[in-house]
Amino acid sequence: MRRRVESTRFRPDVDAPAWRGGHVPYDIIKEGTIAFVVVALLTVALAVLFGSPDEYPLSIKSWSTYHPVDFANTAVKELDGTSASALYGAPYNTASPGQKLGPFTLARWVGVRIPVHSARDFVLGPLASLPGEPVLKGDLTQYERATPATRQRWLRAYSAAPISFSNGALRDGATQAGPVPTIISSLTQMARSGALDQGLITQSGFYTTNYTLPLLFLADGSYLSSVATHQHLAGDQWGMMNETGNYPGQAWLWLYTFWYQIPPLNTSPNADVLVWAIMMVLTVLLALVPFLPFVRSLPRRTKVYRLIWREHYRNVQSIEQ
Amino acid sequence: MSDVERQWTTRLRRRAVAALPPDKLLPDTQPSYVASWIYVFGVTTMSALAVVIASGCLLALRGPQWWHTSSVGHFVNSLHLWSVEIFFFAMVVHLWGKYFMAAWRGGRSLTWVTGVVTFLTSVGAAFTGYVSQTNFDSQWISTQAKDGINATGAGAYFNVLNTGQMLMWHIVLLPLAAVLLTAIHVLLVRVKGVVPPFDERAGAPAVTNHDANDANDTNDEKVVDA
Numbered sequence: 001m002r003r004r005v006e007s008t009r010f011r012p013d014v015d016a017p018a019w020r021g022g023h024v025p026y027d028i029i030k031e032g033t034i035a036f037v038v039v040a041l042l043t044v045a046l047a048v049l050f051g052s053p054d055e056y057p058l059s060i061k062s063w064s065t066y067h068p069v070d071f072a073n074t075a076v077k078e079l080d081g082t083s084a085s086a087l088y089g090a091p092y093n094t095a096s097p098g099q100k101l102g103p104f105t106l107a108r109w110v111g112v113r114i115p116v117h118s119a120r121d122f123v124l125g126p127l128a129s130l131p132g133e134p135v136l137k138g139d140l141t142q143y144e145r146a147t148p149a150t151r152q153r154w155l156r157a158y159s160a161a162p163i164s165f166s167n168g169a170l171r172d173g174a175t176q177a178g179p180v181p182t183i184i185s186s187l188t189q190m191a192r193s194g195a196l197d198q199g200l201i202t203q204s205g206f207y208t209t210n211y212t213l214p215l216l217f218l219a220d221g222s223y224l225s226s227v228a229t230h231q232h233l234a235g236d237q238w239g240m241m242n243e244t245g246n247y248p249g250q251a252w253l254w255l256y257t258f259w260y261q262i263p264p265l266n267t268s269p270n271a272d273v274l275v276w277a278i279m280m281v282l283t284v285l286l287a288l289v290p291f292l293p294f295v296r297s298l299p300r301r302t303k304v305y306r307l308i309w310r311e312h313y314r315n316v317q318s319i320e321q
Numbered sequence: 322m323s324d325v326e327r328q329w330t331t332r333l334r335r336r337a338v339a340a341l342p343p344d345k346l347l348p349d350t351q352p353s354y355v356a357s358w359i360y361v362f363g364v365t366t367m368s369a370l371a372v373v374i375a376s377g378c379l380l381a382l383r384g385p386q387w388w389h390t391s392s393v394g395h396f397v398n399s400l401h402l403w404s405v406e407i408f409f410f411a412m413v414v415h416l417w418g419k420y421f422m423a424a425w426r427g428g429r430s431l432t433w434v435t436g437v438v439t440f441l442t443s444v445g446a447a448f449t450g451y452v453s454q455t456n457f458d459s460q461w462i463s464t465q466a467k468d469g470i471n472a473t474g475a476g477a478y479f480n481v482l483n484t485g486q487m488l489m490w491h492i493v494l495l496p497l498a499a500v501l502l503t504a505i506h507v508l509l510v511r512v513k514g515v516v517p518p519f520d521e522r523a524g525a526p527a528v529t530n531h532d533a534n535d536a537n538d539t540n541d542e543k544v545v546d547a
Binding site (some may be wrong): 012013014015016017018019021022023024025026027028029031032035036038039040042043044046047048050051052053054055056057058088090091098099106107109110111113114208209210211212215216218219224227228231233235239243244247248249250251252253270272273275276283286287288289290291296299300302304305308309310311312313315316320 | 347348349350351352353354355356357359361364365367368369371372376388389395396398399400401402403404406407409413418420421422423425426427428429430433434437438441444447448451454455456457458459460461463464465468469470471472473474476477478480482483484485486488516517518519520521522
């Protein structure tokens with residue numbers, strides 16, 4: 001039932017005056033049709049004029065081919081558990097408590113739901129899947145049977161010597177590194193052949209659409225970030241809202257990206273969860289604007305509405321005169 | 322009460338027609354104050370949404386890899402991109418316009434809230450589209466975005482590195498939610514009518530309309546100017 005509430009206290013930011021004025025013809029179907037046609041034509045014009053970007057994806061193969069030393073150093077970090085994903089925490093592992101929102105560690109509460117073991121998933125597992133390779137199999141067995149202290153000693157010895165790449169193979173001057181040189185060289189060769197790309201995505205079966213492992217591995221190296229920086233996509237370049245090339249990206253994420261640019265968030269170890277918390281609060285406030293006394297009064301106080309309804313107010317003024 | 326009157330169908334129809342009679346659902350007149358370019362951006366947003374969905378359906382015909390290998394597919398992807406850009410541009414202008422009109426007045430708070438939720442849903446739909454492009458951009462955005470989402474704990478279930486999961490959210494769940502929310506938003510606009518201008522005359526008006534709407538969109542008492 002329609003109700004008209006009679007009230008002596010009119011709240012200008014909550015209540016609307018009853019409209020006593022006139023009406024004009026309005027063809028809603030025609031308006032919608034014209035709008036659709038105009039937008040469709042504008043879309044076609046922009047698509048013809050500017051097209052859209054499509055930068056070829058990186059791969060483990062391209063990374064290890066163009067930057068084999070970076071790839072090998074990253075593989076060592078996966079083995080010794082010092083890569084970003086190895087130290088990540090939830091949802092991948094328990095290596096870190098994760099970011100804190102005040103006293104709360106939200107990710108740790110949810111727990112490890114996407115288990116990732118860097119040494120096993122990125123290095124040892126893919127190498128074990130290679131057929132043949134008796135020397136490699138022996139080295140893998142030796143590595144896996146060694147104590148953690150022995151593995152760390154081998155890895156320190158390997159990391160202490162500089163790695164180079166020439167004539168299609170890794171060169172290292174490491175001594176007393178046990179099976180590590182063979183493991184890293186074999187993984188690099190596997191990666192350069194393209195087999196590691198497949199090895200990382202097919203661990204869950206023949207069909208897969210889950211690229212968690214190869215993307216984490218790529219992100220652990222410096223290749224992905226160096227290409228992104230070149231494409232002005234880094235975090236300190238407002239990266240999330242940018243697009244490759246000179247195309248507009250997700251400009252609507254400007255406020256989310258903005259927080260990462262200013263202190264203390266641009267250096268905070270808890271920046272991600274803090275930015276999300278800020279955005280969640282602002283989002284709730286945006287939804288609740290009609291109920292926030294000061295915010296909802298700003299339109300009336302600023303009088304921007306007079307620009308919007310200028311014809312209406314002009315008519316009101318002329319009638320009053 | 323007869324059996325027919327007791328039926329769910331009958332009762333639903335009666336409630337629907339009472340809340341939204343045909344002259345409100347498809348009006349042929351509107352209050353004379355609805356005369357500003359700002360009103361164009363609401364219908365522009367919906368038109369852009371229609372183009373977004375249409376171009377997305379074309380992309381779906383040949384699968385997620387098609388646009389990388391076909392010039393026709395790439396053009397369709399360009400249509401999808403630019404319609405999304407127009408959609409968000411129009412939606413943001415619409416939002417700011419409605420803010421400065423204080424469009425929640427007169428019992429229209431829920432219309433505002435559904436609009437905000439639709440905006441957020443659309444941001445999610447666009448984001449999942451960006452991370453399921455299967456190109457360098459999607460690699461970079463997904464590996465960056467995972468940290469924010471993981472930090473909240475949501476990443477355990479909403480894995481932005483799982484391209485298949487993101488694609489399904491992008492082409493099924495979020496578009497469905499966005500269209501449904503848009504429909505609710507538009508129906509609320511039709512039920513409540515377009516918010517009238519502030520009354521600046523000296524002395525506050527005595528008649529207010531807190532919940533039910535005024536007569537501005539009904540045919541029974543209006544005067545057509547043109």
